[in-house]
Amino acid sequence: MNLISRIRVASLGLTVPLLNFPKPFTFVGPDASLSLVREIIGFGVKRVMVITDGQLLQLGIVNPLIELMENTNVQVEVFSEIEPDPGYELVLKGVQRLKDFKPDAVLAVGGGSSIDGAKAILLSHANDCHPSRLRGIWLYSLPRKGCLPFFAIPTTAGTGAEATIAAVVSDKAAQIKYAIIDPKTVPAMVALDPKLMVSLPPFITAPTGMDALTHAVEAYISTISTTETDELARMSAASIMRNLIIAYTDGQNLEARERMAVAACMAGLAFTRAGVGYIHAIAHQLGALYHVPHGLANAIVMPYVLEFSKPNCAHRLAELARISDIGENGASDAELADAFIARIRKLNAEMEIPESIKELKREDFDKIIDRAFAEAHGTYAVPRYMTRDDAMVLLEKLLP
Numbered sequence: 001m002n003l004i005s006r007i008r009v010a011s012l013g014l015t016v017p018l019l020n021f022p023k024p025f026t027f028v029g030p031d032a033s034l035s036l037v038r039e040i041i042g043f044g045v046k047r048v049m050v051i052t053d054g055q056l057l058q059l060g061i062v063n064p065l066i067e068l069m070e071n072t073n074v075q076v077e078v079f080s081e082i083e084p085d086p087g088y089e090l091v092l093k094g095v096q097r098l099k100d101f102k103p104d105a106v107l108a109v110g111g112g113s114s115i116d117g118a119k120a121i122l123l124s125h126a127n128d129c130h131p132s133r134l135r136g137i138w139l140y141s142l143p144r145k146g147c148l149p150f151f152a153i154p155t156t157a158g159t160g161a162e163a164t165i166a167a168v169v170s171d172k173a174a175q176i177k178y179a180i181i182d183p184k185t186v187p188a189m190v191a192l193d194p195k196l197m198v199s200l201p202p203f204i205t206a207p208t209g210m211d212a213l214t215h216a217v218e219a220y221i222s223t224i225s226t227t228e229t230d231e232l233a234r235m236s237a238a239s240i241m242r243n244l245i246i247a248y249t250d251g252q253n254l255e256a257r258e259r260m261a262v263a264a265c266m267a268g269l270a271f272t273r274a275g276v277g278y279i280h281a282i283a284h285q286l287g288a289l290y291h292v293p294h295g296l297a298n299a300i301v302m303p304y305v306l307e308f309s310k311p312n313c314a315h316r317l318a319e320l321a322r323i324s325d326i327g328e329n330g331a332s333d334a335e336l337a338d339a340f341i342a343r344i345r346k347l348n349a350e351m352e353i354p355e356s357i358k359e360l361k362r363e364d365f366d367k368i369i370d371r372a373f374a375e376a377h378g379t380y381a382v383p384r385y386m387t388r389d390d391a392m393v394l395l396e397k398l399l400p
């Protein structure tokens with residue numbers, strides 16, 4: 001990593017703790033989604049645009065929320081065209097629908113793609129610009145206008161998008177994913193409703209939960225973490241280590257679902273300040289190049305990046321092991337760090353997550369490294385930076 005990138009990361013470390021990031025007011029528990037909608041109605045809104053995906057609409061998960069609003073004479077327009085990894089075209093379509101319907105509030109219901117898509121649509125709409133112009137950190141842009149009142153109901157326990165200042169958008173033509181980072185995209189209120197998550201199949205529960213764990217772990221080993229992000233990340237990681245496998249094997253378990261939802265939201269609050277790291281930087285490229293789902297890519301890449309990072313963060317990984325009841329009493333930090341990484345591998349195996357990326361090709365290594373370094377260096381405060389050779393060795397391990 002060059003000197004300019006090091007200075008940028010150091011300046012983020014100095015600046016971020018001084019900034020006041022908004023946090024959404026959060027309803028938690030069975031039927032929390034209905035409580036949130038009642039609050040929205042109570043604000044006197046007359047026109048609400050619901051942003052979601054077609055599948056959720058078909059499953060009937062959004063219907064009770066729409067009915068509650070319509071029964072109190074709130075006019076509802078549903079934009080249900082959200083698809084995985086929302087791109088420019090989708091964002092622009094959403095902006096047009098906002099212009100046509102002129103809502104006085106927006107409610108996103110769904111996984112990370114619905115909430116990220118809604119954030120990009122809202123910010124593009126407010127600033128009347130193409131989403132590509134919103135790329136990167138708001139600190140380096142001209143002042144932006146605020147969005148319409150925004151509310152969110154996540155239906156997966158994963159991205160933490162309901163609590164973060166970031167939205168990931170895809171430039172599909174260039175096969176690149178990038179982040180829009182702006183505190184104006186944080187919802188005013190969110191609802192974490194485990195009842196909306198009980199029907200999630202195990203193959204979604206597993207990768208989304210591992211995405212949340214990645215947020216907690218990367219935030220905790222970040223070199224710009226704060227006392228607040230450390231506490232959030234520790235509690236989140238410990239809760240996920242205990243509850244993810246329960247939610248995976250017993251999807252109807254409301255308690256485990258609720259704890260996972262809260263943990264994912266806490267991890268979101270942690271990484272929105274402390275940032276993520278190489279796991280995400282590499283996983284984003286695997287998503288953009290081969291369409292590997294985000295959480296799955298994170299889950300597979302995580303043990304390898306933690307092995308590489310361990311020499312500079314063993315004490316932090318050991319702390320996560322201690323709080324998660326992993327490892328032997330009296331074990332050294334190095335032993336506990338190993339035990340923590342081993343538990344992640346075991347969790348992956350128990351949830352049938354493979355150890356390699358089946359689509360990965362050696363001829364793409366240079367492209368993946370260029371893009372992962374472009375994302376990470378100067379942006380992510382990781383405990384140990386990689387050289388090109390380090391990254392090559394790591395990618396070799398990910399080959400099928």
Ligand SMILES: [Fe+2]
Pocket residue numbers: 159211214215280294298
């Ligand atoms: Fe993530």
